[in-house]
Amino acid sequence: MRRILIKVAYDGTDFHGWQLQPGVRTVESELNAAIKALTGEEIAVTGASRTDAGVHSMGNVAVFDTESTIPADRFCPALNTYLPEDVKVTESFEVKPDFHPRKVNCRKTYEYRILCSRVPDPLRRRNTWQIPYALDVGKMQEAAKYLIGEHDFASFCCVRTQAESTVRTVFDIEVTGKDNTAASKEITIRVTGNGFLYNMVRIIAGTLVEVGAGKKEPEWVKEALEKADRTEGGPTAPPQGLVLKEIIYEEK
Amino acid sequence: MRRILIKVAYDGTDFHGWQLQPGVRTVESELNAAIKALTGEEIAVTGASRTDAGVHSMGNVAVFDTESTIPADRFCPALNTYLPEDVKVTESFEVKPDFHPRKVNCRKTYEYRILCSRVPDPLRRRNTWQIPYALDVGKMQEAAKYLIGEHDFASFCCVRTQAESTVRTVFDIEVTGKDNTAASKEITIRVTGNGFLYNMVRIIAGTLVEVGAGKKEPEWVKEALEKADRTEGGPTAPPQGLVLKEIIYEEK
Numbered sequence A, B: 001m002r003r004i005l006i007k008v009a010y011d012g013t014d015f016h017g018w019q020l021q022p023g024v025r026t027v028e029s030e031l032n033a034a035i036k037a038l039t040g041e042e043i044a045v046t047g048a049s050r051t052d053a054g055v056h057s058m059g060n061v062a063v064f065d066t067e068s069t070i071p072a073d074r075f076c077p078a079l080n081t082y083l084p085e086d087v088k089v090t091e092s093f094e095v096k097p098d099f100h101p102r103k104v105n106c107r108k109t110y111e112y113r114i115l116c117s118r119v120p121d122p123l124r125r126r127n128t129w130q131i132p133y134a135l136d137v138g139k140m141q142e143a144a145k146y147l148i149g150e151h152d153f154a155s156f157c158c159v160r161t162q163a164e165s166t167v168r169t170v171f172d173i174e175v176t177g178k179d180n181t182a183a184s185k186e187i188t189i190r191v192t193g194n195g196f197l198y199n200m201v202r203i204i205a206g207t208l209v210e211v212g213a214g215k216k217e218p219e220w221v222k223e224a225l226e227k228a229d230r231t232e233g234g235p236t237a238p239p240q241g242l243v244l245k246e247i248i249y250e251e252k
Helices: A027-039 A072-082 A137-145 A200-212 A219-227 B027-039 B072-082 B137-145 B200-212 B219-227
Strands: A002-010 A056-066 A087-095 A106-117 A129-131 A149-152 A167-181 A184-193 A242-249 B002-010 B056-066 B087-095 B106-117 B129-131 B149-152 B167-181 B184-193 B242-249
Touching: A002 A027, A002 A072, A027 A056, A027 A072, A027 A087, A056 A087, A072 A087, A106 A167, A106 A200, A129 A200, A137 A167, A137 A184, A137 A200, A137 A219, A167 A200, A184 A200, A200 A219, A200 A242, B002 B027, B002 B072, B027 B056, B027 B072, B027 B087, B056 B087, B072 B087, B106 B200, B129 B200, B137 B167, B137 B184, B137 B200, B137 B219, B167 B200, B184 B200, B200 B219, B200 B242
Parallel strands: A056 A242, A106 A129, B056 B242, B106 B129
Antiparallel strands: A002 A056, A002 A087, A106 A184, A106 A242, A149 A167, A167 A184, B002 B056, B002 B087, B106 B184, B106 B242, B149 B167, B167 B184
């Protein structure tokens, strides 16, 4: 028996999220079906991040145990022949038999993409939050600084969470703006941390947009954080702007 | 009666191309339906480029005649409220009553996007031609130079065309490569000309890929052009890599 780690990229648009749910199409159900088709084994993968419906991934991680003799690095191309075009394995290798992708120290990086444009852009609708007015990137950068470090992120966590502690460490937040055309600007919020609460990155994005739009001052983010109460944070940004970029583990 | 020009952006994935066809969803049918919903008029728009199924646009152009009193620049936001999310009007203004978008001198720019990557990328599948091996950008640039200028592009034209002359002028072709990750490279072929034959940009892309892959030498493109015979050109690249970037008219 070997434990295989796979890195998984997907376009979340047409999935009901990562996690298995009866009767709907999820990333997990597609992976389990591809592994069964390849090895004949009834296997349920264990994922690192159970992303929501509409959220994308360039580097989610999952592990599974197999009796198959397929070389570890061949799972990547072999599983891809069975997977649909909106989910693909980008890498596969063997890990220690006790490696658990949610119980090992890691750095996770998410990106949230916003397109400020007077008119909607059909070509970017699946991977940006489109906002019909300009945002002040400088103020968003100023506000983002308050979130760096170890904090209780209860104000940035959807009430549905069942996590015991709401303390997390954000290693870095970077807000960058790029002009696409005279009338549009793409803003990317890149967040790296040791783990994230339910909806945390989307609430960070929604909160920074409140500041960028001038509805709140940057200092409001500091106050909202200190109050540790979800009603103090900003709104939850829509899922399609979010992409899980990568997960880096210290040990394998 | 006024003639209104609209610029139109769309994600071509879920359209059977631009042109009206019975029983299927096309960009033209959506535009006509939106104009009818807005003004009550039965109008058929006249488009500049009748793009194929799967081909995208950031700046196609269409005109229509209307008795409506809606200010010309308000057609853009008003039509967008009736249009589906994969097609939007980005600009609208009045033009001379005899302006015809296919009969006036213009510069059209298309981009063709290729992603060279060992593993497929689900997030780029709708707007790139994904090729599982590397291409030599330098050789593609060398080959592209032969296509610049006024030539008979019969070797780069699908036999289905009904155009009388196959002579066109290509003002410029730019082939640029950008490394996205260690294992992937995005190549963009940007072509500007005074008009293009049926499938011409896709055949140019398919031909340059033959050279980039080392199957042919750059000089082969010069020979293929001179023979003016479709069987001498390269294969037609798939539609999803192509986007009509803009059309610039000398007069309005």
